[in-house]
Amino acid sequence: MSSFYLSKPYQPPQAPQNLPLNVPWALFGGISPEQFMKQYWHKKPLLIRGAIPAFSLTNQNGEALESPISFPELxxxxxxDTVESRLIRSKPWSxxxxxFAKKSIPAINKPNWTLLLQGMEAHHPAAxxxxxxxxxxPDARLDDLMISVxxxxxxxxxHFDSYDVFLMQMSGRRHWHISEQKDLSLNPKLPLKILQHFRSEQDWILEPGDMLYLPPHVAHDGIALDAGCQTWSIGFRSPSFKELLQEGLWRLAESLENLPELEQKFADPKQEATASAEQLPDELIAQLKGQLHKLKLDQIDSFLPGITAYLSEPKQQAIFDGPNSPLKPKAFLARLSRENLLPHPQTRILSLGKQVFCNGESMTQDQGPRIGDAWRSLSAQKRLRTKSLQNIDKSSLYEAYLSGWLIFEE
Structure with a gap:
């Protein structure tokens, strides 16, 4: 156990803004991201030994490299209450x-427990x-980073997940069993979603620095072999078409409030006498069809802004506090010319063409071209430093800063 306390924590680097997509990455065992997406993404599992080379290099020097976040920190x-966490015990399952109260967290040397912490990218810079x-x-697919200790x-x-997942070993060892079995029925007698008939087809012991990628619906079971075993899971969003279309339709319906021409009352001067009074009138159907055509509600482009806004919404647990001493517009611009402005760790930003949505709101609508350029830079690069802005006191950029959605880099 002495090496556990004396080891150096790993300090992960920030990825470059322009990722080299067509060159080999150690993270994927010597293949490029382009190759990974073509050969493995959403298709088949991939085990990568030494995905984070720092761990094996340190071991070669006779030292241990530990997780960037210690068990006491977790x-x-x-x-x-701002961190979504769960405590799972086996034998029996609960x-x-x-x-949690501190006393309810098991000691690190106690067996058969797991602490899960969701959305850790919002709570620790290493994540x-x-x-x-x-x-x-795409950012629209990326969900969050969960830590299991x-x-x-x-x-x-x-169990199985309905989304893609990367399982990165950060501390201790974990024994993984996987199966591409078709039987994904759950045990109805347990409080967790545990498979009723799991049959292992492959298994590996992952060391710190190793990573396992699994596409959706691949059954898997990971057992910790060491006290303080940490696995960092990068998970992805997989919303249903029903969910996306419902959210897109709801926001589309809201946007109709801004169209005064729709306040016009239905009129039917051409209505003829009918012997089928119980039927919805053909004249009403024809006029509604015409309105839908004019509004382009029969085209996907009408739905995409609402869907993008929905996918840019932060997690329910997200809490934003504005700056304690907010800068006045001129001071804000001066600081923006010399320091990076970043999205808050819990902020989500997505783009649809030249439109940018932040935390469920359109940031570029009715904004000047320079504010639009600033938001597009924030969306693409997740940082902004510029001297080109003026008169930002009523802009969406400054309002987002006042709301705590955007923060200056410490």
């Missing part, structure tokens, strides 16, 4: 939702940097 985070490595996948024997049972 235990402390689980006591906060689970509880946080926040945010790890997540930046995966921006060759466990005692020996800890795990969540054999």
């Amino acid at each position: 235990a402390e985070l689980s006591t906060q 689970f509880d939702h946080g926040p 945010a940097k790890i997540l930046s490595w995966f921006r060759f996948i 466990a005692g020996i024997g800890g795990g969540v049972g054999p």
Whole structure:
């Protein structure tokens, strides 16, 4: 155990803004992101030994390299109501939702427990940097980084995910079993979503620095072999078409409030006498069809702004506080000319062409071209430094800063 406390924590680097997509990456075992997406993404599992070379290089020098976030730090985070956390115990199976009292977190040397902390990129810079490595996948698909810390024997049972996941080993060892079985029925007698008939087809022991990629619906079961075992999971959003279209339609309906021509009352001077009074009138149907055509509601472009706004919404647990001493517009511009403005860790920004949506709101609508350029830079690069802005006191950029959605880099 002495090496556990004396080891150096790993300091992950921030990914470059322009990721080299067509050159080999150690993260994928010597293939490029382009090759990975073509050969493995959403298709088949991939085990990568030494995905983070720093761990194996340090081991060669006779030293141990530990996770960037220690177990005491994770235990402390689980006591906060702004962090989504769960505690799972096996033998017998049980689970509880946080926040937790410190005394309810098992000691690191106790067996058969797992502490899960969701959305860690919003709570620790190391997790945010790890997540930046995966921006060759669209932001709209990227969900969050979850950390699992466990005692020996800890795990969540054999299960499957409906989304892609990268399982990165950061501390200790974990024994993974996977199966591409078709039977994904769950055990109805357990409080967790555990497979009723799991049959392992492949298994590996992952060391710190190793990574396992699994596409959706591949059954897997990971058991911690060491006290304080940490696995960092990069998960992806997989909304249903029903969910996307419902959200797009809802926002589209809201946008109709801004169209005064729709206040016009239906009139039918051409209506003829009818022997089928119970039927919806053909004249009403024809006029509605004409309105839908004029509004382009029969085309996908009408739905996409609402869907993009929905996908840019932050997690429900997100809390934004404006700056304690907000800068006046002139001071804001002066600081923006010499320091980077960044999205808050819990802020989500997505683009649809030249439109930019932040935390569910359109940031470029009715804004000048320079404000639009600033938002497009923030969306693409996740940072902004510029001297070209003026008169920003009523702009969406300054309002987002006052709301705590955008922060200056420390």
